[in-house]
Amino acid sequence: xxxxxxxxxxxxxDSLATGTRVAQRIQEIAPxxxxxxxxxxxxxxxxxxxxxxxxxxxxTFNGQIDELIADGVxxxxxxxxxxxxxxxxxxxxxxxxxxxxxxxxxxxxLEQATVISF
Numbered sequence: 001x002x003x004x005x006x007x008x009x010x011x012x013x014d015s016l017a018t019g020t021r022v023a024q025r026i027q028e029i030a031p032x033x034x035x036x037x038x039x040x041x042x043x044x045x046x047x048x049x050x051x052x053x054x055x056x057x058x059x060t061f062n063g064q065i066d067e068l069i070a071d072g073v074x075x076x077x078x079x080x081x082x083x084x085x086x087x088x089x090x091x092x093x094x095x096x097x098x099x100x101x102x103x104x105x106x107x108x109x110l111e112q113a114t115v116i117s118f
Contacts, residue, residue: 003113011044013057019118020064
């Protein structure tokens with residue numbers, strides 16, 4: 001099945017809020033086209049998943065991440081970074097799939113997914 005992966009890396013307000021909103025918008029039509037959507041947060045954006053620092057855009061980002069998960073979209077983050085930041089349990093409780101980023105990026109290639117980065 002074709003897949004679009006939204007890779008949220010940057011932690012500027014526009015990247016956080018727009019990247020996850022684009023994932024939501026694509027998810028609205030993907031099933032009707034026999035396609036899937038997946039989100040992978042990494043780098044600076046992953047640190048914003050804790051929601052500790054940031055304003056309205058970080059709150060929007062985290063709200064949209066939770067909505068995507070509730071809608072059945074696979075949302076992942078790097079297991080190693082989560083461990084280093086001490087947030088493994090918190091992210092897992094929210095429903096994020098924690099995997100090694102290196103492995104996920106290779107999986108996207110092997111699945112021939114289209115990856116869009118923000």
